[in-house]
Amino acid sequence: MQLKKKFWKLASLLPLSLLLFLGGCDKKIAVLNPQGPVAKTQYDLIIWSLILMSVIIVVVFVLFTVILIRYREKPENMDYEPPDIHGNTLLEVIWTIFPVIIVIALSIPTVKATYASEKPPEQTKNIKPVEIYVTSANWKWLFSYPEEGIETVNYLNVPAGVPIQFKLTSVGPMNAFWIPELGGMKYNMDGMVMDLYLQADKPGSYTGRSANFSGKGFTDMEFELEAKTKDDYNKWVKEVQQTAPKLSENKYKEIVEPGVVGRMSFSSNHLKYVDPKSLEYCDYNYYKNKK
Incomplete structure (x- = not known):
């Protein structure tokens, strides 16, 4: 009895401790604060998964509690011997079908969301995306705007309400580009280009970071994305274009050397120093257009 009392006392303190723990969070969890259509789709998928998993957990614990109470050993059944049963077809069908249903319920929205993220958001599919090459290096981020002819380091600006087509690559180790409030991450790989579509619904500042450990300067690989109105952008x-210096090849090589640097702006970009033939495009639309 004493052990039971201690157990229930500890169990009653668990919700309180969880409440106090969450009370220390004065900022919203980024992945649960979607600020764009891609992030909203992924947020809905997370919530659906949590609801489904919660239902499963509740059902399992209810069944566990019912079985534990109903079939526990009691004074009146101390000598009870259960019959020798070799399987139950109905139960075996049920516990085989239910996991299949759960997998299907998770897989269908996941596959739909995954394929949807490989193209511009449906809401703004008729708006031409802004193209930005994202190059990760030890330990900084380079953002090249080929159409605008500019480049920034460790920060970038984009127009709000317009899809952004990020082309991800790397100089050196593999990395991962992630802006939690705008959508999920994708890898940056040396010699390869990966497409990632994101969009900010409204003007604001969003923190991006590396999601793949890449050495001692990994924690410094943060950047700011500022979504501006079209006019401000x-x-x-x-x-x-008018005030920043040109980015020379020597300066580019100096920047990508291992080390931490601050924010920089240039009125030209490093793409002209990169041989496109050396890059492998992991993008279906690229190959379709080539044909």
């Missing part, structure tokens, strides 16, 4: 592009 165009004004910023013109300002960089």
Whole structure:
């Protein structure tokens, strides 16, 4: 009896401790604070998975409790010997079908969301995406705007309400590009280009980071994405084009050397120093257009 009392006392303190733990979080969890259509789709998938898993957990614990109470050893059944039963076809069918149903219920929305993320968001599919090459290096991020002819380091600006087509690559070790409030991560790999579509619904500042350990400077691989109105974005592009220095090949090689650097802006980009033939495009649309 004493052991039971201690157990229930500890169990009653668990919700309180969880409440106090969550009370220490003064900021929203980024992945649960979607600020764009891609992030919203992935957020809905997370919530659906949590609800489904919660239902399963509740059902399992209810069944466990019922069986534990109903079939426990009691004074009146101390001498009871259960009959020798070799399987139950109905039960075996049930516990085989239910896991299949659960997998299907998780797989269908997951596959749909995965394929949807490989193209511009449905809401803005008629708007031309802004193309930005994202190059990870030890331990910084380079953002090249081929159409605007500019480049930034460790920060980037984008127009709100417009899809962004990120082309991810790397100089050196593999990394992972992630802006939690705008969508899931994707890998940056040396010699390869991976497409990632994201979009910010409204102006604001969003923190991006590396999601793949890459050495001692890994924790410094954070950057800021600022979504601006269309007018403010165009004004910023013109300002960089007119006031920032050109990015020379020597300066580019200096930047990608292992080390931590601050924010930089250039009125040209390093793409002209990279041989496109050396890059393998992991993008279905690229090959389709080539044909």
